[in-house]
Amino acid sequence: MIVPDEIDKMPRLQFNTGIETNIFLSRERDDARYFRHGYCYGEPDHLPYRWDQKDFDETHFVLKGKIHLVVEDAAGRSIVLEAVEGEHIYLPAGYEYTLEATGVAYTFFWTSGPSPKVGVADAADYSRELRALRISETGGL
Structure with missing residues (x-):
């Protein structure tokens, strides 16, 4: 069990200027074998964050604000996905994603799986x- 106060105290990993995450369920901390959970925090004017999601699925549930994702397939075709507080987005493996600023601060809960066997190696x-x-x-357990 983890409570919001514990999540708030977790160390944060910066993805780019103005956008960071804290991973509160992981292979490293919890011996989670199949997925990870975290919160992502974005400032209204954060720099874009792009990742290649080759081998895991991910979901984003918006807790506050609005998120804007540009999704690109292997052929270079792209679409835009947006979600606001209370909405949920499923992001399947096999695409490149770019999280862009919306002019609104946001927080979203994300989960991904399967987790890489090496954990947060990057x-x-x-x-x-x-x-x-x-x-x-x-x-030490």
């Missing part, structure tokens, strides 16, 4: 922070 320092939380909270 952010080694952040991964170490999560592992340290596991050790301190569980006494």
Whole structure:
């Protein structure tokens, strides 16, 4: 069980200027084998964040504000997805996604799966922070 106060205290990983996440369910901290959960926080004027989602599905549930995603397939075709508070977007694997600023601050809950076997390998320092939380909270289990 994790409560909002604990989530707020989790370390944050910056994706780009004005946009960051905290991963509160992970392989590192919780030994989660199949998915990760986190909150993403965006400032009204954040810089774009682009990722290639080759091998995992993801969902975004908007808790506050509005999100704007540009989705591009392998052939270079793109569409725009937008969601506001209370709306949910499913983002399947196999596309490139760009989260762009909307002029409105937002927070959304995201989940992704399956989790890579190596965890948050592309952010080694952040991964170490999560592992340290596991050790301190569980006494090394």
